Amino acid sequence: xxxxxxxxxxxxxxxxxxxxxxxxxxxxxxxxxxxxxxxxxxxxxxxxxxxxxxxxxxxxxxxxxxxxxxxxxxxxxxxxxxxxxxxxxxxxxxxxxxxxxxxxxxxxxxxxxxxxxxxxxxxxxxxxxxxxxxxxxxxxxxxxxxxxxxxxxxxxxxxxxxxxxxxxxxxxxxxxxxxxxxxxxxxxxxxxxxxxxxxxxxxxxxxxxxxxxxxxxxxxxxxxxxxxxxxxxxxxxxxxxxxxxxxxxxxx
Amino acid sequence: xxxxxxxxxxxxxxxxxxxxxxxxxxxxxxxxxxxxxxxxxxxxxxxxxxxxxxxxxxxxxxxxxxxxxxxxxxxxxxxxxxxxxxxxxxxxxxxxxxxxxxxxxxxxxxxxxxxxxxxxxxxxxxxxxxxxxxxxxxxxxxxxxxxxxxxxxxxxxxxxxxxxxxxxxxxxxxxxxxxxxxxxxxxxxxxxxxxxxxxxxxxxxxxxxxxxxxxxxxxxxxxxxxxxxxxxxxxxxxxxxxxxxxxxxxxxxxxxxxxxxxxxxxxxxxxxxxxxxxxxxxxxxxxxxxxx
Numbered sequence: 001x002x003x004x005x006x007x008x009x010x011x012x013x014x015x016x017x018x019x020x021x022x023x024x025x026x027x028x029x030x031x032x033x034x035x036x037x038x039x040x041x042x043x044x045x046x047x048x049x050x051x052x053x054x055x056x057x058x059x060x061x062x063x064x065x066x067x068x069x070x071x072x073x074x075x076x077x078x079x080x081x082x083x084x085x086x087x088x089x090x091x092x093x094x095x096x097x098x099x100x101x102x103x104x105x106x107x108x109x110x111x112x113x114x115x116x117x118x119x120x121x122x123x124x125x126x127x128x129x130x131x132x133x134x135x136x137x138x139x140x141x142x143x144x145x146x147x148x149x150x151x152x153x154x155x156x157x158x159x160x161x162x163x164x165x166x167x168x169x170x171x172x173x174x175x176x177x178x179x180x181x182x183x184x185x186x187x188x189x190x191x192x193x194x195x196x197x198x199x200x201x202x203x204x205x206x207x208x209x210x211x212x213x214x215x216x217x218x219x220x221x222x223x224x225x226x227x228x229x230x231x232x233x234x235x236x237x238x239x240x241x242x243x244x245x246x247x248x249x250x251x252x
Numbered sequence: 253x254x255x256x257x258x259x260x261x262x263x264x265x266x267x268x269x270x271x272x273x274x275x276x277x278x279x280x281x282x283x284x285x286x287x288x289x290x291x292x293x294x295x296x297x298x299x300x301x302x303x304x305x306x307x308x309x310x311x312x313x314x315x316x317x318x319x320x321x322x323x324x325x326x327x328x329x330x331x332x333x334x335x336x337x338x339x340x341x342x343x344x345x346x347x348x349x350x351x352x353x354x355x356x357x358x359x360x361x362x363x364x365x366x367x368x369x370x371x372x373x374x375x376x377x378x379x380x381x382x383x384x385x386x387x388x389x390x391x392x393x394x395x396x397x398x399x400x401x402x403x404x405x406x407x408x409x410x411x412x413x414x415x416x417x418x419x420x421x422x423x424x425x426x427x428x429x430x431x432x433x434x435x436x437x438x439x440x441x442x443x444x445x446x447x448x449x450x451x452x453x454x455x456x457x458x459x460x461x462x463x464x465x466x467x468x469x470x471x472x473x474x475x476x477x478x479x480x481x482x483x484x485x486x487x488x489x490x491x492x493x494x495x496x497x498x499x500x501x502x503x504x505x506x507x508x509x510x511x512x513x514x515x516x517x518x519x520x521x522x523x524x525x526x527x528x529x530x531x532x533x534x535x536x537x538x539x540x541x542x543x544x
Contacts, residue, residue, distance in 0.1 A: 056433055084436030094427040098450050108435035111445055158431070165435055 002030040002199030003069030003168045005050060010064035012045050012054055019045045021223045023064070027216070032191055032200040034214035034231065036207060038246070041220040043203045044091075047171045050201065051086040052079040069168060084112070087162030087198075091174040093154030095146030095161070101128075101137050104146040104157055108165035123164050131160035132190055152183025159190065163198075170194060172202040176209065188213050207247055211235050219243045294521075301518030304511040309519070314481055314497065320508050324516050326483050328523070330398070330492040333485060334477060335467055337402025342409025342466075343459050349410065350417025350455070355443055367418075370411040381408055382472030390476060398484075398491035401477025405469060409462040416458025420451040456535050460528045467524045470495035494520045 005027040012020035020042045027033045035043040048054040049062055052073060066073050073082045095104050103110075105124045114120065124141070128134040133156040137144070146157050155175060162170060172191075176184040191200055191213045204210050210217050211231055218228040219240075227234060227243045238244045245251055308323045315322025349366060357363030385404040390396055424447050432442035448455070473479070478490035479500065485491070494516055501513035 051434065053430065053434060056430070080436050080438050082436075083434055088434040090427060090430060090434070092427055094425070094431040096428060096431065096446060096450070098452075107432075107446075108437070111432070111435065111437040111441050161431075161435065 001168070002195070002197065004029040005169065005199065005201070006065075006067040007050075008065040008067075010046070010049060010066060011062065012042075012049055013061040014045075014057065015059045019223050020049065020062075023225050025218060025225060025228045027199065027201060029199050030195055030197075031215040032195045032202060032213050034210035034217045035201065035203045035220060036205070036210050036217060036246070037220035037226075038251070039205075042223040043218075043220045044173055046220065047088075047173055047201055047203055050169070050171055051088055052082050053088065055079065084108075084165055085167055086169040086171060087165065087167035089155070089158050089162055089170065089172045089175045092178050093151055093158050095149070095154050095157050097145065097147040099146055100142045101144055101146050101149070101157060102141040105160045105164050108161060112165075124160075127160040127164040128157075130163050130190075130194065131156040132186060133157060133160055150183075152179050152186060155179060155183065155187060156190070159187075163194075167198065169199045169201065172200065174203050174205060177205060184209070207235075219246060221246070297514070297518050297521060300511075300514040302515075304515035305518065309512070309515055313483065314512075322512070324492075324494065324497050324512070324519070326480065327492040327494045327497040327516070328519065329485065330477070330480070331467070331494040331520070331523070333398060333491065334401045334405060334473070334493055335463065337398070337487075338405030338409055338466055339459075339463060341403065341406030342413055342462060345406075346410045346413025346459070346462070347417050347455060349414035350421065351443065351448065353414065353418040354421035355447070367415075370414050373407075374411040374415070377471075378408060378469050379471035379474075382475035385472065386475035393488070395488070396476060396478035396490040397488045398477055399487045401473050401491060401493065402487075404472040404476050405466040408466050408469065408472070409459075412462035412465065413455075413458050416461070417451070417455050420454030420458065421447060423454070424450045453535070456531065460531055464524050464528060468495055468520065470499050474499075494523075 007023055007025050007027075010020055010023040011018070023046060035046065037043050045054060050066060050068070050073075054060050054062055062074070064074075068082070068086065071077060073086075096107060099107060102124055105127050106120045109120060109123060125134065125138075128137065133153060136153060137149070137157075146154065149157060155178075159170075159175075176187045179187065188209065191202065194200060202210075202214065214231045216229065217231040217234040219226045219234065219238075219242075221242055227238060227240045229239065233239075234243060235247060238247065308321060309325075310323060310328065311325050312321070312323035313326055314324065349370070353363050353367055357366065381404050385400055385407070389400040389403060393400075428450060429442060429447055432446040433439070437446070473493050473496050477493055477496065479496040480490045480492040498513045498516040498520070501509040501516065504510070504513075
């Protein structure tokens with residue numbers, strides 16, 4: 001089951017660039033939460049702080065508190081442990097090019113030492129079914145490279161790979177921005193099904209997408225969270241003038 | 253459009269045709285110029301070497317001076333042993349250094365020193381390497397040895413292996429590393445099982461390049477392995493090697509020796525090609541459809 005995420009006074013830097021300033025918000029469990037805002041507003045940095053990917057950059061720094069299911073991920077656990085609990089799907093599909101479809105999905109478990117063939121088979125099938133890719137690839141699971149799939153299939157493969165380690169939260173950083181409309185629709189359908197089991201945070205440039213898939217939406221601007229409310233409220237009656245300007249296309 | 257664009261006038265089209273074909277001819281001519289010496293050497297080698305090749309060449313020891321016949325069995329085994337020793341030392345150290353350079357030492361002072369040293373080491377004449385190892389190993393141990401020969405060849409492999417490993421690891425996209433880290437894979441594990449594995453074909457090419465280069469080295473072996481007319485696979489004794497035997501025979505006064513030197517050269521080249529092809533075959537087995 002998904003868990004809720006509580007963020008208190010989160011600040012992040014790249015070198016001297018203060019990319020996130022005093023972010024405080026509460027992301028409820030088993031819902032999709034969308035983060036919108038113009039390029040460079042800090043929304044990607046924000047999701048990367050939720051699974052401690054931000055700190056993989058040597059010049060990055062972060063302060064504040066992020067509680068996932070009540071546990072502070074910066075003080076009460078390790079980065080590796082956090083990333084196992086919080087899966088991530090990146091902007092560009094990034095399957096492991098030397099691995100088969102099967103090995104890609106199994107990689108998270110295998111690289112952490114699981115070897116049981118039967119369990120792996122089950123997990124791979126379940127994950128590929130959850131990401132709606134199973135029917136398209138089931139005949140060539142071990143013969144075809146993950147890199148030989150189409151862009152949309154690759155992204156669903158990456159979702160399956162993230163689901164295979166059984167995370168509680170799924171972070172998606174513009175998962176459909178490199179895909180065509182048909183593949184995008186499939187990913188969106190998927191988000192609807194996945195939020196039954198997982199808490200989903202999705203960064204998107206596409207406001208219609210946010211409106212379609214998310215219960216809640218946050219609007220970021222210049223490293224600050226301008227407004228965070230139900231998606232309905234944000235898109236019909238925003239509380240802040242800047243939010244209104246952005247969603248009506250007056251800037252950004 | 254009724255008007256003709258000035259650029260597509262007849263004269264202009266002729267000029268473009270001429271320029272295009274001149275460039276093509278020049279390119280093809282340069283290609284032939286590059287390939288020709290290689291083909292010439294190879295044909296000459298096969299022509300002169302094949303006539304002296306027989307079963308004895310692979311099974312017999314060199315004949316005593318004045319007798320005809322004999323072979324290079326001990327040199328073939330000696331070369332294999334020396335190259336095995338060299339790879340055992342050069343490949344792991346080279347790959348580890350390459351990993352350090354690309355993954356852990358980015359921008360540090362030590363990595364710059366290591367990179368500079370590797371490049372200089374690559375440019376040091378092989379005979380100087382031989383003298384250095386002579387001073388470091390042969391003199392203290394009071395004797396030439398197969399071990400010293402393996403060490404000098406191994407040292408010569410390190411810079412090539414290290415630098416190609418570094419280049420190949422740097423070519424692995426950042427997104428692949430992020431994917432592994434995002435799955436909760438520890439850094440070291442992601443490094444070995446994902447980054448290095450993705451770069452492996454290139455790393456192997458680097459190793460084979462280094463292997464082929466040292467396989468033909470003669471000068472450094474003169475001071476270390478020395479050569480041996482008899483059977484020996486002992487690591488602390490002088491050992492025969494194909495390049496050394498070729499060197500001795502080629503400089504000798506007898507026609508029979510010259511013929512054997514040609515045969516030895518052919519066998520050396522052939523063995524290098526076979527071992528490189530074999531490694532390639534073994535490592536590319538199981539590559540998947542559409543893998544990049």
